[in-house]
Amino acid sequence: MARDTFRLIAQAQADYARCIDDDRLEAWPDFFSERCVYKITTAENLREGLEAGIIFANSRDMLRDRVSALREANIYERQSYRHILGQPCILSDDGITVRSETSFLVMRTVQDGDSVVYATGRYIDIYAIGGDIAKLNERIVVCDSSRINTLLAIPL
Amino acid sequence: MARDTFRLIAQAQADYARCIDDDRLEAWPDFFSERCVYKITTAENLREGLEAGIIFANSRDMLRDRVSALREANIYERQSYRHILGQPCILSDDGITVRSETSFLVMRTVQDGDSVVYATGRYIDIYAIGGDIAKLNERIVVCDSSRINTLLAIPL
Amino acid sequence: MARDTFRLIAQAQADYARCIDDDRLEAWPDFFSERCVYKITTAENLREGLEAGIIFANSRDMLRDRVSALREANIYERQSYRHILGQPCILSDDGITVRSETSFLVMRTVQDGDSVVYATGRYIDIYAIGGDIAKLNERIVVCDSSRINTLLAIPL
Numbered sequence: 022m023a024r025d026t027f028r029l030i031a032q033a034q035a036d037y038a039r040c041i042d043d044d045r046l047e048a049w050p051d052f053f054s055e056r057c058v059y060k061i062t063t064a065e066n067l068r069e070g071l072e073a074g075i076i077f078a079n080s081r082d083m084l085r086d087r088v089s090a091l092r093e094a095n096i097y098e099r100q101s102y103r104h105i106l107g108q109p110c111i112l113s114d115d116g117i118t119v120r121s122e123t124s125f126l127v128m129r130t131v132q133d134g135d136s137v138v139y140a141t142g143r144y145i146d147i148y149a150i151g152g153d154i155a156k157l158n159e160r161i162v163v164c165d166s167s168r169i170n171t172l173l174a175i176p177l
Numbered sequence: 178m179a180r181d182t183f184r185l186i187a188q189a190q191a192d193y194a195r196c197i198d199d200d201r202l203e204a205w206p207d208f209f210s211e212r213c214v215y216k217i218t219t220a221e222n223l224r225e226g227l228e229a230g231i232i233f234a235n236s237r238d239m240l241r242d243r244v245s246a247l248r249e250a251n252i253y254e255r256q257s258y259r260h261i262l263g264q265p266c267i268l269s270d271d272g273i274t275v276r277s278e279t280s281f282l283v284m285r286t287v288q289d290g291d292s293v294v295y296a297t298g299r300y301i302d303i304y305a306i307g308g309d310i311a312k313l314n315e316r317i318v319v320c321d322s323s324r325i326n327t328l329l330a331i332p333l
Numbered sequence: 334m335a336r337d338t339f340r341l342i343a344q345a346q347a348d349y350a351r352c353i354d355d356d357r358l359e360a361w362p363d364f365f366s367e368r369c370v371y372k373i374t375t376a377e378n379l380r381e382g383l384e385a386g387i388i389f390a391n392s393r394d395m396l397r398d399r400v401s402a403l404r405e406a407n408i409y410e411r412q413s414y415r416h417i418l419g420q421p422c423i424l425s426d427d428g429i430t431v432r433s434e435t436s437f438l439v440m441r442t443v444q445d446g447d448s449v450v451y452a453t454g455r456y457i458d459i460y461a462i463g464g465d466i467a468k469l470n471e472r473i474v475v476c477d478s479s480r481i482n483t484l485l486a487i488p489l
Contacts, residue, residue, distance in 0.1 A: 260436065
């Protein structure tokens with residue numbers, strides 16, 4: 022069981038990252054369950070018990086709305102992103118739900134320019150497992166830096 | 178099957194990266210089939226349908242020639258590279274051929290200096306599978322930035 | 334066997350990185366066998382056969398002492414680290430001992446600031462395998478750059 026879980030989550034993470042980096046944002050909400058939590062916060066906020074995140078959504082529909090808003094706002098965007106994820110740490114697996122944590126590094130590249138660090142941090146995830154499919158019931162994105170653009174251009 | 182495939186490709190990618198980072202470039206062509214395509218291009222070129230890549234080879238012998246040329250040109254080189262790869266996304270697997278995509282980040286370090294980002298992007302791969310061995314029939318290296326040194330010092 | 338080994342080592346690496354990045358340094362020595370070697374060195378030193386490392390320990394107790402010293406020295410530290418590890422290369426596996434190499438990138442983030450590259454390099458590891466647990470008999474941390482802070486703030 023543990024082995025399948027590791028592969029399943031590793032694959033789900035890789036697919037998620039690829040979806041964003043390919044700029045197929047309309048497909049991004051499909052990685053989540055219909056009722057879900059998606060939150061971006063900072064390590065400092067988390068440490069101090071501050072609930073407020075930079076971004077908060079509690080349904081897949083809210084994620085779709087967010088993508089629509091991004092598309093309207095970023096018509097002329099000429100930058101791309103690259104997620105590099107670590108191996109997932111599988112924290113628990115009761116057969117239905119998997120808790121995991123995964124480190125991420127996201128690079129941003131302006132078309133003709135350098136690639137710079139956009140964000141580092143970790144995903145704290147709760148996945149719902151059904152057969153060979155893992156959907157996110159909850160993803161808390163914890164950024165290492167507190168200096169975060171509050172108009173974050175893309176999902177993390 | 179899917180599970181073995183994931184491990185097989187993940188392992189092949191890790192071995193490939195290690196070969197380059199260890200500066201064992203003479204062994205690098207062995208990761209490819211005798212007839213193969215190796216191309217380095219940019220996301221912008223790919224988007225605009227431009228066929229021309231920065232580097233193009235269509236046989237393992239051409240890869241060997243490239244290594245020889247690099248060795249002659251870079252006798253005094255004092256830099257090293259570090260590939261950090263994401264998990265592979267397995268796109269298809271018909272038992273003989275596996276298509277996958279994998280994100281990469283390559284850092285460059287001058288001996289006494291800082292480590293800087295050399296390239297980010299993704300591999301679009303077609304692997305030929307024979308038993309426990311995966312060889313590249315095709316690797317398209319798509320760099321995120323269009324500002325690429327056309328005399329790229331090492332394979333990506 | 335090979336498949337289990339890959340997952341086991343990948344998981345051990347991810348747990349190791351998470352332990353450090355979560356600042357649970359007191360738990361870090363537990364990833365090692367009681368008698369162990371932990372060394373931080375540079376690629377240049379390794380190439381020139383220089384034995385002396387930047388940091389050297391040959392028991393778990395020495396690792397515990399190091400953590401104590403770090404805690405006393407870094408009371409006011411306001412920075413965090415993020416390890417991004419590549420897939421492990423499994424070099425050998427005799428059922429009891431596994432040799433592997435894994436590339437790493439460690440980013441450092443000052444609380445309100447940018448994330449910068451702290452170190453890149455590779456782990457050269459010997460793991461002792463007992464059931465589903467892998468402990469480090471030896472970890473040689475080889476940094477790509479020779480310009481290394483000799484008062485390295487954290488374990489790598």
